[in-house]
Amino acid sequence: MNRNWLTGLTLGVSLFLAPGVQAGGHDPLFVNSFEIPTDLPGNDAEAARFLTQATYGPTLAEIARLRTIGYSEWFRQEFNKPATSARTYMELVNANRIADGQSGVSHNNRLDRWFHTAAIGSDQLRQRTAFALSQILVISDQNSTLSGEPIQVSEYWDILARNAFGNYRDVLDEVTWNPSMGKYLSHFRNRKASPDGLRQPDENYAREVMQLFTIGLIERNLDFSPILSGGQPIPTYNQSVVTNYAKVFTGFNYNNATTISNGTNTYLRMTCIQGEHDTTAKTVIGGTTIPAGQNCPVDVDDGIDLLFAHPNAAPFVSRQLIQRFVSSSPSPAYIQRVAEKFEDNGYGERGDLGAVIMQVLLDPEARSAPTANSGKPREPLLKLTAMWRAWDAQMPAADSYANIAMGMTSPTGTFGQRPLGADTVFNFFEPDYQQPGIIAVAGLFSPEFQTLNESTLTSSSNSYYTYSWNSYVGMSSPPNNRPLLNLAPLVGLASNPAAMVDEINKRMLYGSMSSGMRATLLNMLTFMDGATAIDKARTLVYVTALSPEYAVQR
């Protein structure tokens, strides 16, 4: 990846000064097309709002760090942080358990690790990006071929994390050749057609790699608006393209396999058995023909290259990344600015995810004050992680196998989400979902409402209760299998209700609490004047966790 532009930032050279900017340690930067009016968040609230969008939730320490170093340096540091590994953790716990005569790790351990990394991992932006990518390039442990392979599935997560700021073409390559994806979308051990034609190559991956991972179903402009012909949308591909791509994705098997049926079950990159690979000519996307007689890796590269190069790729991927970080209904102009970064990061490179993520988060539509329709419902899991981080939650101790239990291993029933555990390849919620009623009438999109209903709203609220009311440092008989919120800062302010509410506003609502909510919380504290300090503190946290203002990030 071309990192020249980042080096330029760290030289601290400012070529342009916006009028009225104060001189100081940092000057506004104008590097290529990254037009950052000022590199420093103006106050704690701006920093916290950015961190709410970019991480698993702001902490006071992170707010202070961001305010000191500024956005560009923050990105540079995040880009340079190595990925917190899930797979090596799983292997360690697995080895410890086996050595002690116990059964090996399960996906429960994978979920424990996911929650732990989200709560206190250093590589926050990298992990958030992996989470976003995992909701586009979906695999799921709900699939029977993966339900018994937690280590392999955790490696898939690590692949997304390692490549989070690399090139999307590399992500596609890694994902295509990954055995867990191979099993999930059934191109693992996919064979070319039988001579009598009765057995045909499996079409699953061929279809989804186009529909969900690269280009979608209809032709789009760079701003994601549909391209119309005679007033009708234009399909990007037809069944023939799917059938031909199915031929491309044939021959895959385990890394050390020598036939289509042998090999050791590992998470290592698959190999391709040339004898089971279809070597006929294949006419795929855009009418392009992959020539006959090529070997498997060349066919696959050619096939994926074409999808990566398709004009849809930039808006299709960019829009979803905006939806995962900042806004459910980005303006066409916002999508286009991000898509342009996908097409060219400023140094001629297409698919630079680092540049794309920077544009998503630094774009004026992300950084400027919210409008009525901006923002997004927060993903329920992210409301939980943000609560832990807001209150510097104390992590449980590891057990004798080095596993750290985080209290919930099956969040789907409670939250409607489970990392790498969606019910279908269409993720927990779809990018185009429009909640019937005022949202659809307004022409807005609301993916997260697809799983937020009367049932999950209650169950997730009850979970926030467990993780706040029943999980704090200093409680009697604290649980040893979930994080404990550190509510001391709030308890210490108990004699000053206004200060307590301010602290809630700072840590959980990035300074955006409305005057009405403030009045409600103050009245509540006044009414429970006889309650203990700790009861007031956890009441504030719990009620805030349920509030509409916490539910929606803006």
Next chain:
Amino acid sequence: MSGESTSRRNFLRQLSCAACAGGVATLLPQLNLISSALAQTTVPGYKALVCVYFAGGNDAWNVLVPYDQARYDVYAASRSGVYNANSNPGGLAIDRPALANTQISDASGSYALHPSTIDRSGPAQPGLRSLYNQGKLALISNIGPLIQPITKAEYNSTPTLRPPQLYSHSDQENLWHIGRTTSYARGWGGQVADLVRTGNLNQMLSPCISIGGGNRFEVGASTFPYQMSSSGLAGLSGMTGTSTEGAARRGALQQLLDASYPSPYQEEYRSIFNRSRDLYNLLNSGLASGGIGNVNTDFPTQNSLADQLKMVARMIKLSRDTSFNVQHSRQIYYVRIGGFDMHDNLMSAGTNGHADLVRRVSQALGAFWAALGEIGAQNEVTTFTMSEFARTLSTNGNGSDHAWGSVNMILGGDVQGGRLYGTFPDQTLNGPVSLSRGQFIPSTSVDQMAATLARWMGVTSTSDLGTIFPNLANFSSSNLGFMLH
């Protein structure tokens, strides 16, 4: 939130209503429909549809199999022969002797249902095969989304005549839900509910109830599905009780949920929250242990469809009871079971194979039938299946891929069952009505099945049916005739 509208007096007024975590539900009057010696205990004229969605694309052509030797042989050949884990792992056909116990017949010939449709042992409950033989189960053969009837030649020559995005899970599922082939935000179930819900007493509870998650099928113009889980309703932690602190929390939450917000996302969130709490209060007394909404019928365990259908039975019982404050006369339920997308392991005998999935479906529906008997609602409830598509007859090596025309089931006391509707197709690959992998061009459309069900629910006028199903007029009949009344 709007300004400084919250005063301490308002706050205290909220707190004084300790039971009012919502409040609307407690204001509904009880209703005695007939105050005579022959007082009814259930809502008269009650009807309900139950949609069972098979997610992933059901391999329906192994659920309904031709049994006479000649047609069976065609079936087996197209499916690459009888499956045998050792000698023919790629074959997808069920062995003919294995079908002997689930034979059924129809005027069009001899068939068998999947071997997994035998009766459930233990509690005496019928499987799908018994229900067919009792005349309570009808099958629709070769049904799928269509814009209009289409021949194979037309399919090949005129792509614009094909329904859009064939073979795509989400798009085909959508067509089943919306009952038309152009983009539309509402489902046919929701639109039917819009028209027939007027006789329901409690309008706060939607006539459309989902135990199977969010769906478009139940979305109408004024109707939006109420979602429940199969384990019932949970109350909100920390918001009950009479302590000062509980009251304070409750009051504060209610104020936050009563305020208005600039963001439509926040408004929608609070709308869902309010509805959740109001309906919890309403339904909880009925679903609680010993309440009106309990059924004694044994349902199979480790069967999510059974869990969902048990809740449906309980809700039907509760909704018809004239001593309870729901009293709906028209309802539509939605349940969902996944796992059908068997590109791999289709013929596996384990829990990852189709046979086990069909077993769970058969046992769940059999238990549901028994529960409807327990509550006296077998004639009032019609259950039907949908799935995005059937699967290819031909194998991909150990499974099948996405296809088109499928087989649906209709179950109910008011169903003219024990027979096939539609046309059983010639199962030759690349045959008169099939494409190269045994994908069938449907002979019956989704619209026709759905319109028949809509008509049973009370939507009978041509103009109403035409509004809900714009393509309906393209087909020879808007009533397939599988309902008795």
